Amino acid sequence: MGTKIVLKKDVDTLGKAGTLVEVAAGYARNYLIPQGFAVRATPGLIKEAEQRQAKQREIQAKLRAEALETKKLLEGVGFYEVFVQVGEDGNQLFGTVTNQDVAEVIQSKTGVAIDRREIQIDEAIKRTGVYPVRVRVYQDVFATVRVQVNAAG
Structure with missing residues (x-):
């Protein structure tokens, strides 16, 4: 089972800053968190990340409609x-x-x-x-x- 983290910086293979992702526990514990790329996801951070992602989807939908x-x-x-x-x-x-x-x-x-x-x-x-x-x-x-x-x- 993976560990949920919120990215603090853009990571090419995972996503952009503020994104909620699930990665292997060792990858999060040994690399991402010590290097400052991510923090462990708390219920408050998860809610904040979900709200940010919903807002981003809304913006993307608006931009796509304008493009059409x-x-x-x-x-x-x-x-x-x-x-x-x-x-x-x-x-x-x-x-x-x-x-x-x-x-x-x-x-x-x-x-x-x-x-x-x-x-x-x-x-x-x-x-x-x-x-x-x-x-x-x-x-x-x-x-x-x-x-x-x-x-x-």
């Missing part, structure tokens, strides 16, 4: 147009369309700021046309937007 609204907004726009310099044939781009380019056009069209690292372009965009692009809005919420690449000028 943002996803709906992003996908509701028909195309996000990006204008770039092209070669003489009219299709081949000078360079590629980057995540930053997509983030800027999304922000200019919808007002939603998206971090460029949350944008996933499956294939390098080197020609004009329409491309599907995945945007991570929240932990497990992804929006698929269509990016129309056009010749500038």
Whole structure:
């Protein structure tokens, strides 16, 4: 049977600070408690940790709901147009369309700021046309937007 402890610091394998976890008695007694990573769970600490976790779940649910609204907004726009310099044939781009380019056009069209690292372009965009692009809005919420690449000028 394990020992219930409340983490005082983040522990990669167990969880974040304030989390109530159950671990092997020896692990708690010989490592976590002496190193200051945890304290033995008392009824008061258990109640406090449960309240904190409930509050955290509430916050996560609210953030996820907002993310679903943002996803709906992003996908509701028909195309996000990006204008770039092209070669003489009219299709081949000078360079590629980057995540930053997509983030800027999304922000200019919808007002939603998206971090460029949350944008996933499956294939390098080197020609004009329409491309599907995945945007991570929240932990497990992804929006698929269509990016129309056009010749500038």
